[in-house]
Amino acid sequence: MAITLEHVGLTLDDLEILNDVTATINAGSFVSLIAPSGAGKSTLLKILTGLLPISTGSVVVDGQPITGLNTTFSYLPQEDMLLPWLNVDQNITLYQRINHQAVDQDHVTDLLTLFGLVAYRHFLPRQLSGGMRQRVALLRTMMNPANYLLLDEPFGALDAMTRGLMQDWLLSLPTALKRTTVLVTHDIEEAIYLSDRILVLSARPAHVVQDISLTPATRDREWLATQAPLKTEIYQLLREDSDVK
Amino acid sequence: MKRKLYPLGSLVLLLAVWQVAVTLLKTPAFILPSPVAVVQALVADASGLLTNSWVTLYESLIGLVIACLLAFGTALVMDRWQLLYQSFYPLLVISQTLPVMVLGPLLSLWFGFGMAPKVILVVLMSYFPIIVSFSEALGKVSKEQIRFLQTMGAKDWQVYRILKIPQGMQGFFAGLRIAATYCVSGAIIGEWLSAEAGLGYYMIRVKNGYQIDKVFAAIFCVIVLSLGLNVATRSLQKLYYRTLIQGRSS
Numbered sequence: 297m298a299i300t301l302e303h304v305g306l307t308l309d310d311l312e313i314l315n316d317v318t319a320t321i322n323a324g325s326f327v328s329l330i331a332p333s334g335a336g337k338s339t340l341l342k343i344l345t346g347l348l349p350i351s352t353g354s355v356v357v358d359g360q361p362i363t364g365l366n367t368t369f370s371y372l373p374q375e376d377m378l379l380p381w382l383n384v385d386q387n388i389t390l391y392q393r394i395n396h397q398a399v400d401q402d403h404v405t406d407l408l409t410l411f412g413l414v415a416y417r418h419f420l421p422r423q424l425s426g427g428m429r430q431r432v433a434l435l436r437t438m439m440n441p442a443n444y445l446l447l448d449e450p451f452g453a454l455d456a457m458t459r460g461l462m463q464d465w466l467l468s469l470p471t472a473l474k475r476t477t478v479l480v481t482h483d484i485e486e487a488i489y490l491s492d493r494i495l496v497l498s499a500r501p502a503h504v505v506q507d508i509s510l511t512p513a514t515r516d517r518e519w520l521a522t523q524a525p526l527k528t529e530i531y532q533l534l535r536e537d538s539d540v541k
Numbered sequence: 542m543k544r545k546l547y548p549l550g551s552l553v554l555l556l557a558v559w560q561v562a563v564t565l566l567k568t569p570a571f572i573l574p575s576p577v578a579v580v581q582a583l584v585a586d587a588s589g590l591l592t593n594s595w596v597t598l599y600e601s602l603i604g605l606v607i608a609c610l611l612a613f614g615t616a617l618v619m620d621r622w623q624l625l626y627q628s629f630y631p632l633l634v635i636s637q638t639l640p641v642m643v644l645g646p647l648l649s650l651w652f653g654f655g656m657a658p659k660v661i662l663v664v665l666m667s668y669f670p671i672i673v674s675f676s677e678a679l680g681k682v683s684k685e686q687i688r689f690l691q692t693m694g695a696k697d698w699q700v701y702r703i704l705k706i707p708q709g710m711q712g713f714f715a716g717l718r719i720a721a722t723y724c725v726s727g728a729i730i731g732e733w734l735s736a737e738a739g740l741g742y743y744m745i746r747v748k749n750g751y752q753i754d755k756v757f758a759a760i761f762c763v764i765v766l767s768l769g770l771n772v773a774t775r776s777l778q779k780l781y782y783r784t785l786i787q788g789r790s791s
Contacts, residue, residue: 345692367694377689381707381785394695394703420786440693 298322298358299344299444299478305352305501306339313339315501317353321478321493323443328479328487331497332534337480338374340502341446344478345371357444370440370475372447376433378421384408384432385417391440404439410469411435427458434466438473445477452482463489467515484530488523489515496533506533574754582754583761589743594762596739600656600728601770604663608720611664612671613713617701620679633672641665642730649735659731659739666727667720671713678712679705707785714778721770725763740766 299321306314313336321327329337342348343355346365355362362368370391378387385404392399408414411431421429430450437445451459463486481487487494488510496506508526512519556576562568563575570578583590619626641662648658682705690700732741740759747755 345688347688347692365688365691367692369692371689371692373685373689375685377686379704379707381782383786390690390703391693394690394693394699 299476300356301340301353302356303353304340304343304350304355306336306343306348307351308348312501314343314350314503316503317497319495319504319507321476323476324474325492326474326477326479326490327493327495328481328491329495329497330481330484330487330530330534331502332499333482335497335499336502337482337497338448340497341371341448341478341480344444344446345369368442369444369446370437370442372433372437372445372450374448374452376421376429378429378432378436380421383418383420384413384424387421387432388436388439390436407435407438410473412465426454427462430454430462431465443475445475447477447479449480449482451486459483459486464517466490484527484534485520487530488526489517489520494530496530506530571751571753574757578754579757579761582752582758586755586758590740590758590762593738593740593743593759594766597725597728597732597741597763598766600659600731600739601663601724601766603656604660604727605667605717605720605724605770607660608664608667608671608724609717612668612675612716616672616675616679616709616713617706619676620705621697621701626676630676633669633676637669637673641727645730645734648731654735654737658735659728662731663724663727666723670719670723671716674716674719675709675713678715679709681712682708710778710781714774714781717777718771718774721774722767725767725770729763 301317301319304314304317305312317340329340331337339348343350344357344362346362349364357368360368379390382390385408386393388408389399389404391397405414408417411434413428413431413435416424416428421432424432430453434447434450437447451462454462467490479487479490492510494506494508494510495504496508497503498505508530560575560577563573574582619630644665645658645662648661652658652661686704687700690704695703728739729741729744732739733745736742740762744756744759747753747759
């Protein structure tokens with residue numbers, strides 16, 4: 297069980313966005329993609345879901361090549377994509393509704409409790425704060441039973457405090473809920489804090505410039521504070537490649 | 542509350558100016574009756590006005606419902622099959638430059654003097670604002686959101702049921718509000734051309750008798766009908782979204 301990207305390249309309208317991206321993401325791992333702004337991090341997730349076709353190379357998931365739109369992944373785009381006329385309960389069970397699957401209400405209630413949303417289950421998205429909306433969107437992503445989670449800057453629109461709380465909360469989720477996850481983020485600290493592995497991509501046309509493994513015994517804010525040298529190293533890597541010097 | 546009183550105050554002021562002007566200038570009633578005379582005509586011929594208003598409302602409603610169904614269906618078909626959209630939508634937009642009332646005499650010729658030509662005129666006048674507004678709203682649904690649903694396994698019809706129709710209905714109702722005002726005009730024009738009842742017919746009849754106060758009374762009824770349909774449309778929109786939310790939670 298793995299995602300294998302081999303020499304993936306993408307050119308759109310004569311603009312080379314990805315060039316020779318090669319990486320393997322093993323089952324059960326939490327991998328962050330970090331790159332200078334506009335490098336093509338989100339594009340890579342769109343390629344995995346089949347929303348964008350590749351120009352060269354191959355993408356193979358669990359031995360099957362990805363050739364178009366597929367349901368192999370549970371995808372959380374940058375925008376929360378909550379449907380404004382559906383309440384929290386209905387939004388999080390969208391996958392089940394689409395696929396005509398029975399909804400286990402007890403399980404839903406347990407998850408809503410875990411996500412701190414049980415009191416808001418009948419609320420509409422417009423009645424929720426930004427952090428709560430993101431949790432609803434994340435829970436909707438979790439309700440999709442796909443083996444792989446693709447999270448595209450899920451906390452990007454949140455203020456620093458809320459983002460920190462959301463990161464802590466994401467780490468505290470039970471192991472049973474954790475799946476192979478690919479996180480796109482522009483936040484170096486977030487990548488270090490949450491990931492087993494960080495793939496640093498270059499500026500456009502993007503390719504992997506550094507593959508960093510992280511295996512701390514305990515992952516907490518104190519540990520994160522000791523990672524300043526790594527943060528600087530990644531920052532330097534990104535800076536070298538950034539358009540803004 | 543105060544804001545609502547401002548237009549009401551303006552209306553009262555305008556009516557007062559009208560009343561004073563007519564009184565001071567001694568304008569003949571067959572040219573311009575005073576507001577008081579219009580109210581007296583309203584009261585005096587209440588039953589006739591009510592009967593004719595009902596006929597006009599009935600024609601308007603039937604035409605409006607048919608226009609809604611046609612616009613809803615054709616907008617969905619055009620949205621689903623873009624070739625049809627590209628082929629017909631520009632024609633629909635261009636066709637809006639044609640004042641539909643000019644077709645009135647032809648409709649009378651083809652469909653006689655019954656209700657049919659009036660209803661067809663109402664349909665033609667109401668169909669375009671609804672289909673244009675609904676089509677545009679359907680076209681504006683975010684492609685990202687559609688693809689997002691597709692990554693969950695949503696089929697075409699599910700994309701419409703779950704996303705496109707609920708979102709596009711904002712445009713549908715915006716068009717319907719305009720159509721609700723047009724439809725009464727459509728029925729009136731139809732009645733001017735050929736009718737045996739209805740406010741349009743009533744207006745022509747009393748105008749020929751120089752009972753201009755009754756013409757104004759009929760105009761007042763037209764305004765009430767248009768406003769009533771507009772308010773009903775807004776209520777229908779609220780009801781739709783309330784039902785949508787409640788229906789999905791059950």
